[in-house]
Amino acid sequence: xxxxxxxxxxxxxxxxxxxxxxxxxxxxxxxxxxxxxxxxxxxxxxxxxxxxxxxxxxxxxxxxxxxxxxxxxxxxxxxxxxxxxxxxxxxxxxxxxxxxxxxxxxxxxxxxxxxxxxxxxxxxxxxxxxxxxxxxxxxxxxxxxxxxxxxxxxxxxxxxxxxxxxxxxxxxxxxxxxxxxxxxxxxxxxxxxxxxxxxxxxxxxxxxxxxxxxxxxxxxxxxxxxxxxxxxxxxxxxxxxxxxxxxxxxxxxxxxxxxxxxxxxxxxxxxxxxxxxxxxxxxxxxxxxxxxxxxxxxxxxxxxxxxxxxxxxxxxxxxxxxxxxxxxxxxxxxxxxxxxxxxxxxxxxxxxxxxxxxxxxxxxxxxxxxxxxxxxxxxxxxxxxxxxxxxxxxxxxxxxxxxxxxxxxxxxxxxxxxxxxxxxxxxxxxxxxxxxxxxxxxxxxxxxxxxxxxxxxxxxxxxxxxxxxxxxxxxxxxxxx
Amino acid sequence: xxxxxxxxxxxxxxxxxxxxxxxxxxxxxxxxxxxxxxxxxxxxxxxxxxxxxxxxxxxxxxxxxxxxxxxxxxxxxxxxxxxxxxxxxxxxxxxxxxxxxxxxxxxxxxxxxxxxxxxxxxxxxxxxxxxxxxxxxxxxxxxxxxxxxxxxxxxxxxxxxxxxxxxxxxxxxxxxxxxxxxxxxxxxxxxxxxxxxxxxxxxxxxxxxxxxxxxxxxxxxxxxxxxxxxxxxxxxxxxxxxxxxxxxxxxxxxxxxxxxxx
Amino acid sequence: xxxxxxxxxxxxxxxxxxxxxxxxxxxxxxxxxxxxxxxxxxxxxxxxxxxxxxxxxxxxxxxxxxxxxxxxxxxxxxxxxxxxxxxxxxxxxxxxxxxxxxxxxxxxxxxxxxxxxxxxxxxxxxxxxxxxxxxxxxxxxxxxxxxxxxxxxxxxxxxxxxxxxxxxxxxxx
Numbered sequence: 001x002x003x004x005x006x007x008x009x010x011x012x013x014x015x016x017x018x019x020x021x022x023x024x025x026x027x028x029x030x031x032x033x034x035x036x037x038x039x040x041x042x043x044x045x046x047x048x049x050x051x052x053x054x055x056x057x058x059x060x061x062x063x064x065x066x067x068x069x070x071x072x073x074x075x076x077x078x079x080x081x082x083x084x085x086x087x088x089x090x091x092x093x094x095x096x097x098x099x100x101x102x103x104x105x106x107x108x109x110x111x112x113x114x115x116x117x118x119x120x121x122x123x124x125x126x127x128x129x130x131x132x133x134x135x136x137x138x139x140x141x142x143x144x145x146x147x148x149x150x151x152x153x154x155x156x157x158x159x160x161x162x163x164x165x166x167x168x169x170x171x172x173x174x175x176x177x178x179x180x181x182x183x184x185x186x187x188x189x190x191x192x193x194x195x196x197x198x199x200x201x202x203x204x205x206x207x208x209x210x211x212x213x214x215x216x217x218x219x220x221x222x223x224x225x226x227x228x229x230x231x232x233x234x235x236x237x238x239x240x241x242x243x244x245x246x247x248x249x250x251x252x253x254x255x256x257x258x259x260x261x262x263x264x265x266x267x268x269x270x271x272x273x274x275x276x277x278x279x280x281x282x283x284x285x286x287x288x289x290x291x292x293x294x295x296x297x298x299x300x301x302x303x304x305x306x307x308x309x310x311x312x313x314x315x316x317x318x319x320x321x322x323x324x325x326x327x328x329x330x331x332x333x334x335x336x337x338x339x340x341x342x343x344x345x346x347x348x349x350x351x352x353x354x355x356x357x358x359x360x361x362x363x364x365x366x367x368x369x370x371x372x373x374x375x376x377x378x379x380x381x382x383x384x385x386x387x388x389x390x391x392x393x394x395x396x397x398x399x400x401x402x403x404x405x406x407x408x409x410x411x412x413x414x415x416x417x418x419x420x421x422x423x424x425x426x427x428x429x430x431x432x433x434x435x436x437x438x439x440x441x442x443x444x445x446x447x448x449x450x451x452x453x454x455x456x457x458x459x460x461x462x463x464x465x466x467x468x469x470x471x472x473x474x475x476x477x478x479x480x481x
Numbered sequence: 482x483x484x485x486x487x488x489x490x491x492x493x494x495x496x497x498x499x500x501x502x503x504x505x506x507x508x509x510x511x512x513x514x515x516x517x518x519x520x521x522x523x524x525x526x527x528x529x530x531x532x533x534x535x536x537x538x539x540x541x542x543x544x545x546x547x548x549x550x551x552x553x554x555x556x557x558x559x560x561x562x563x564x565x566x567x568x569x570x571x572x573x574x575x576x577x578x579x580x581x582x583x584x585x586x587x588x589x590x591x592x593x594x595x596x597x598x599x600x601x602x603x604x605x606x607x608x609x610x611x612x613x614x615x616x617x618x619x620x621x622x623x624x625x626x627x628x629x630x631x632x633x634x635x636x637x638x639x640x641x642x643x644x645x646x647x648x649x650x651x652x653x654x655x656x657x658x659x660x661x662x663x664x665x666x667x668x669x670x671x672x673x674x675x676x677x678x679x680x681x682x683x684x685x686x687x688x689x690x691x692x693x694x695x696x697x698x699x700x701x702x703x704x705x706x707x708x709x710x711x712x713x714x715x716x717x718x719x720x721x722x723x724x725x726x727x728x729x730x731x732x733x734x735x736x737x738x739x740x741x742x743x
Numbered sequence: 744x745x746x747x748x749x750x751x752x753x754x755x756x757x758x759x760x761x762x763x764x765x766x767x768x769x770x771x772x773x774x775x776x777x778x779x780x781x782x783x784x785x786x787x788x789x790x791x792x793x794x795x796x797x798x799x800x801x802x803x804x805x806x807x808x809x810x811x812x813x814x815x816x817x818x819x820x821x822x823x824x825x826x827x828x829x830x831x832x833x834x835x836x837x838x839x840x841x842x843x844x845x846x847x848x849x850x851x852x853x854x855x856x857x858x859x860x861x862x863x864x865x866x867x868x869x870x871x872x873x874x875x876x877x878x879x880x881x882x883x884x885x886x887x888x889x890x891x892x893x894x895x896x897x898x899x900x901x902x903x904x905x906x907x908x909x910x911x912x913x914x915x916x
Contacts, residue, residue: 035781035880079657080606081623086542088617090608150606150621150658157585157605160816167603168820172581172831175607177841179584184849191856199781199878205916206875221860222867222916225877230783231794232862239802239855247848254841262613263578263731414728415569415617417551420542458880459782480785580829590827734830 024466024475027309029121032461035454041301042200042450043207048300049447060440068433072147075426080150084425088418089410093427094148095258096402097434099276100283101141102182102255103398107284108134109189109248113241121477122313124460125305128200128453129295130288131193136441138186140434145178147430174257181247181254188247192240195233198223200450215448252277259405265343266336266409275328282325282367283398285318286391291442293388295451305452308382315381318391322371329368347412355421356408359400366397505595506665507707507736508694509717509724510568513743514701517550517566524696525570528666530648530655532626545620547571547663548693565741568702570693571618571663572727572735573597579610579619587660594670595736599662606658615728616735619662622655665704666691686712707736749896751884751905752876758904759882760789765903766886769896775887779873781880798858805854806847813846814839870913885911 024030033041075082085092111130115123146152158169158179169176202223205216223229256276259267269275292310296302336344351360370393374380381387407422424431445451459480467476525531531545538544548570555562577597579588587604590597599619611619626632633640648654651668655661673689686705694702705714717738718724724738753759759778766776773792778784786793817839825833859865877883884905888896897908 035878039879079622079624081538081543081657085608086623087611087620088542090611090621148607150608150660151604152606152658154605157603160820166824167586168816168824169584170581170586170826170828171817171820171838171842172828172835173584173609174582175584175609177838177845180842180845180849184845184852187849188852191852195856195859203781203878206878217868217916218866220916221863221865222869222871223863223865224871224873224916225779225781227778227786227791227794228796229863230780231796232798232859234783235796235798236802236855236859239799240852243848243852243855247845247852250841250844250848258609261582262609263615264612410612413617414615415551417549417553417567417569418542418617455782462782480783480788574829576830578829581831583828586826586828588828590829592827 024473026307027464027475028125028305028307028457029460029464029477030466030475032458033304035458038304038452038454038457039203039207041304042452042454043204045299045301045452046204046447046450053298053443053447057440057443060436060443063436064433064440066433067429068143068437071426071429071433072143075147075430076152080148082426084423084427085148085407086420086422088413088415088420089407089422091148091410092407092422093403093424093431094144095406096399097144097427097431098141098148099255099402099406100399101137101144101434101438102252103276103280103283103402104287104395105134105137105141105185105189105284106248106252106277106280107288108132108137109185109192109244110281110284111288112192113244113248116237116241117245119479120313121460121464122310124456125452126288126292126310127456128193128197128449129291129451131189132442132445132449132451133284133287133291134189135186135193136438136445138182138189139441140438142182142186143434143437144430145182174254174261177254178258181251185244185247185251188240188244192237192244195237195240196453196456197449198233199225199455200453203454204450249277252280264410264413265341266347266405266412269332269336271328271332271335275325275332278321278325278328279398279401281321282318283395285314285321286394286398289314289318289384289391290388290395293384295446296384299446299451302452305457308384311384311387312378312381315375315387318387318394319371319375322368322375322394326368326372343412343414347409350412351404351408356404359404359408363397363400363404366393367401370394370397505706505708506573506670507705507714507718507738508665508691509703509714509721509738509740511701511703511717511740511743512565512567513741514699515550515566515568515697516699516701517552518698519550520696520698521548521568521693521702522546522550524692525663527647528649528652528692529664530627530652532629532654533632533644534623534626535629535631538623543621543623545622545626545661547618547620547661549618567739568693569616569618569727570737571597571665572616572733572737573663573665575734575736576732578613578615578731578733582609582613583607584609594667596665596667597662598667599660599664601653601655601659601661604659606660608660610660615731615733619660622657622659622661625657627654686714745890746887747890747893748872748885748887748911749893749900749908750872750874750911751886751900751903751908752874753882753884753905756784756788756882759784759884762884762900762903762905763790765899766884766896769899771886771888777885779877779883779885781878781882784882797862798855801858801861802851802855805857806851808854809847809850810843812850813843816846817842868916870915872911872913873916874911881906 083092108130111123112127146155149155158176160169198220201216201220205213205220208216253273256272260269260272262268292306296306336348351357370390374390411419411421463478463480465476466473525548526546529547531547534543534545548568551567551569553564555564573596577590580590580597584607585603585605587600588610589600608621611621630640632644633642669689669691673684677684686709691704694704703714703717705712707715707718709715721740723743724740726735726738751762753762778789778791818834821833872885874883900908
């Protein structure tokens with residue numbers, strides 16, 4: 001990170017910091033444009049595609065066809081033997097992917113729900129982009145969990161529906177809690193994505209022709225913007241915002257309980273609940289940064305909507321979450337380190353000095369050291385590509401963290417005769433497949449769904465004014481509820 | 482089938498299980514007698530239709546053996562010794578950690594036999610039970626090993642599997658994607674109990690035994706009724722001071738007592 | 744004497760709310776008026792009566808339904824088909840709390856979503872009175888007046904600052 005050396009404590013930086021007065025009109029909320037102009041910009045960003053877009057789309061489609069569908073079909077036909085799971089690591093990269101994608105999806109809910117509840121105005125332009133990440137990430141999480149089943153064609157036996165055998169699933173099992181929680185979360189966040197989307201679909205309907213108009217007309221459900229419709233919509237959005245927050249916390253806690261309920265050294269930890277939730281937010285925020293940077297760089301007019309202040313706020317969030325993550329990580333680690341339980345000790349030694357030690361140290365470096373060293377600096381936060389790079393490193397670190405928690409920790413258990421190292425085989429292809437599918441969905445969505453909630457941006461611009469207090473123009477936010 | 486009267490001593494609050502930790506069917510394994518010959522492993526494989534997984538998978542930890550002989554080395558060169566051989570199989574825990582975690586009730590507790598059952602037809606292969614077993618005795622059918630072309634002979638263009646002729650008709654052959662584990666030869670248990678019932682008596686001690694106990698040349702494995710005070714298993718369990726349970730601290734209440742350094 | 748519906752299009756909230764006041768003075772009652780906008784404008788700002796919504800009640804009903812579904816799943820199904828596992832109580836309470844919570848939230852969210860559809864009569868693909876300028880941020884004031892007084896009302900609205908005043912017709916959205 002050679003970039004930081006010029007900024008750490010140099011006199012020039014201090015001087016500039018004191019000099020620079022943030023002109024509020026640089027902020028999106030204080031730089032309003034007529035709604036019609038903003039609508040035009042959003043519609044244009046959807047219609048404009050360069051040849052590069054189609055090339056990338058084609059590559060992703062090819063990867064999805066081969067690394068997702070073909071590879072998965074092959075695995076279903078041949079059995080899980082083509083994967084890398086074995087005794088003692090019966091769970092491998094599939095579970096790592098599941099936890100990773102659920103983690104990515106948490107950021108969307110955090111931004112669209114928690115920030116809305118706390119009335120953090122900077123969330124306005126990117127709630128939908130984040131919420132789309134949630135929906136698409138959860139699809140990949142669901143795919144990964146189905147991939148790991150030995151007889152996936154019988155997965156419906158987990159659903160609690162009355163059947164002729166009069167059998168019900170086992171609600172003692174954390175996997176059942178998983179099923180219910182993830183179903184709730186997928187449905188909840190998709191509905192929460194759709195509700196604020198309706199007025200923007202209505203706008204798109206009014207400004208489209210041909211097949212697009214039919215598509216938007218059907219999805220917009222006949223929304224006009226009457227007082228009643230707005231009232232129902234905003235009431236529902238408020239209920240969703242408040243209700244989906246506990247759901248979000250419960251989902252990743254329940255996923256963590258898949259591990260914490262098991263009696264394995266390194267897994268049976270009581271701190272896994274909040275540890276996983278914070279880890280999810282950590283990787284999710286990094287992913288949002290990456291997505292926003294790509295959006296800004298590749299889509300037209302996005303630089304009007306997504307500005308430095310959003311990256312600044314996102315960077316601050318990432319920093320706070322990394323503090324909280326470090327706190328829970330250290331909690332988990334020091335309790336195991338201090339304890340003296342023979343098996344946990346062996347596990348910790350193996351993590352720190354064994355064949356996967358490089359992954360352990362990279363994880364600590366990417367998740368904790370790099371955010372700590374960089375995100376306090378405003379200049380780094382407001383440099384989009386740098387924030388995206390930090391986000392990417394955080395995501396790599398979090399992936400390693402889940403890899404360590406699942407297959408690597410499983411290698412050490414209480415029966416030393418069975419200890420063995422896990423090697424991912426077809427899981428590598430399937431992982432590439434899930435990432436490609438996520439990106440593919442996102443790229444298609446970016447051209448079909450208005451990524452910026454324009455009505456929320458206009459609403460925000462209406463509530464922000466510059467008020468004269470004494471000699472200063474003071475940015476003021478009012479409440480329109 | 483609804484059973485609203487539940488005997489809390491068999492299944493219920495964890496404290497209540499302590500009295501019944503004894504169990505019905507049990508085993509004693511004398512590690513001093515075990516020579517590590519693996520006859521029990523072979524016998525179990527023959528009795529229970531275990532397929533061969535071939536070298537590559539076996540080296541990667543995918544053997545389908547329901548019982549394994551664990552060998553360890555002690556000491557530094559040149560004073561290296563083996564430890565007593567350790568046959569490890571499903572301990573049929575009274576409070577089995579593999580049972581609550583199966584989402585579809587494929588791993589359940591038999592109240593009649595007081596064993597841990599694996600229902601092959603119900604298993605969808607989440608493998609949580611295998612992760613949760615502290616003894617790591619559960620195995621998974623990673624492929625359709627029984628019908629792998631490797632095992633077959635090509636006879637006039639058709640694949641013929643000679644090993645299928647030795648399958649035990651009392652036991653199913655499992656497809657891929659299903660967990661399995663030692664069942665204490667429940668097919669033999671059922672046969673003996675059926676015979677005893679038709680003759681109007683109880684099962685006698687020594688009337689039948691599991692495949693591994695039958696094959697052991699040194700009689701290191703003893704199988705029988707734990708709750709019958711006159712059975713050999715009961716005597717060995719109760720009256721030996723050097724008996725222990727594996728991973729006793731986990732409170733899984735295993736039904737197998739190991740004897741070592743007697 | 745038949746009614747027509749006129750629509751006055753306003754750029755901003757202030758002229759719109761004054762126009763509504765003026766219409767009140769001229770005898771147009773609230774139930775003959777409708778305001779359509781591109782962003783939600785509160786009823787207080789426009790001087791309109793408090794709009795009702797059933798969404799919260801429907802959400803609560805959904806939550807109650809979900810609560811009972813959760814209770815049934817965790818405490819009812821094991822009694823229907825008793826399978827014993829691992830020394831745990833047949834109807835365990837801690838997992839029960841999880842199941843009940845998730846089902847309550849699921850049904851509450853589904854009910855909220857459904858409530859929006861029911862209350863707004865979505866999906867509604869019939870021809871409705873609408874102009875596309877509204878999604879450009881304008882505020883449309885729809886009001887019913889006797890046909891003969893059309894011109895009078897139109898003039899008043901133009902005085903109040905309307906961008907345009909025209910009779911509306913139901914059109915395919």
